[in-house]
Amino acid sequence: MHYTAYQLSIRSDIALPELLSDGADQVATADVDIRLAKVAAGGLADGQQLGPFLWADRQSLWLQVPRVARFLVQGGHTILIDPEPGIDEDSLRVFLLGSALGALLFQRGHLVLHGNAVRIGGQCMVCVGPSGAGKSTLATGLMQRGHDILADDVVPVNAACHALPGFPRIKLWQDMAERLHIDTARLCRIRPGSEKFSLPVARPAGLSALPIRWIYILGSDQGDSVRLEPVDGLQRFRPLHDNTYRVRFLEGMALKAEHLQLCGRLAGRIRLARVTRPKGRFDLDALIDPLLADMAAHP
């Protein structure tokens, strides 16, 4: 089965319904090969252990999700999946399309941000921030106002500081869906038993990589209203680094220098601001309106 995502052609042993099919049954060469195969237990012989379930060397990243699968991501072109007996494909795909594909994008030399990318005019806005800050809600809200979602969760940035389009879905929690008046009855659950759903999003034909113009760091605190505070000059570097997808992956894969260089380049050309919303209540319009105004004021 053949797909495209992040401007890569992908061949996969398992079906990836979230991704765009490229229509072809047989493609001579694909950029990325996803195979069901044996992945040795116990990590990488000559690699560095980065966590209890994580190893890396210069070419490879080895990841175990206990009771789900072992993944081996190699050279920016191959992902091997060794499923645990009896595990469902949904569970495999969650971690394949998250950590494993994220590692592969690092291996291809991209800066990978943890956030959502949304097209605003001919440019791109990226929203980053900790898990639970409301990034996906914001992206879905912008989509409901007519803006295209470029990437959800994993946002690769190339050397030209363009965000690459991912695949046309967004992960949506039940609470968030209700707030956005989205009926989850017909949506697929991310994993069996999960209250998190896969929402397919419309994707205009030929959506290409877009220059990143704005990055907002979303957070929440006890304040009463949404605050927007620009981050200037040298202060911009750190938040970009901190909001990199799985910073730990970089260590073992010896990608730090490249990564820092890309962070620096990106920091020099974007509008970066912290956006803080009141904790405990989520007034989406009160968040989106000032953001769109800020983007309009800094075209």
Next chain:
Amino acid sequence: MGGIYWLASYPKSGNTWFRSFLHNLVTDADTPAFIDDLRTGQIASSRSWLDEVLGFDSAELDADEVDRLRPAVYRWSLRDAQIGYHKIHDAYTHTVDGEPLVSREATRGAIYIVRNPLDVAPSAANHWQLDLDATIARMGRHDMALATSRSRLLEQVRQRLLSWSAHVLSWVDAPGLPCVVLRYEDMLDQPLDSFTRAAGFLELPQDRSRIEKAIRFSDFKLLSQQEADKGFRERPPRAARFFRLGTSGAWRQALGPAQIQRIIADHGAVMRRFGYLDSDGRPI
């Protein structure tokens, strides 16, 4: 080196106060630390800590699956150069694999802060924005847990609290766990003794002037004033204040006779053990 000392307590029992002391003790600065800047490690239930060490999203797992992985995450701290001091509200429980949630190997020990449940109730009612009866009922529920929502993403993973009594006993009677119990009331009445004992257990400096300064810099009035001036990140959104009274015995004004009786009925045995009831079963 590495490994973890847990700063364990039921919610609203003085954990943040103790962390403020600890931070001031370690930094030994000339001025008190601001409450939003306390750097005394993480909370055991921090999703970002788990995700960072795991390398994949805990949000894609259910609460039981997460619990099974937590010991391995804490064990990873054994590779750190320094000892970690981390807050925890989970009761001392075991995973389905029979392993202590906090990992026996990773755990150097625990400070357990216990506070009179008669005083915990009004404080927790404010924190949880519940009425007193509902709060007291929660404190008696053996299946009580925090951060249980499955329909949205929370910054913390689920924490099993158990009942107030079961929480206390889970820690102080955990087999093989080096544990020092600090009574909140003793921290108020005999601060130098209490905090010196804690510092010694935690392998931290114990010289008197330094401890006294850290006690002064973490004085409740000061913490409360800082919150009044600048706010506090850990205040729940709907509660007016995080730092309320910082006293013991306020329950005499806050609780009615039936509420007092209910707490004693639920927790009498443990209250007696920690000196909150006299031999006739009357609150002290």
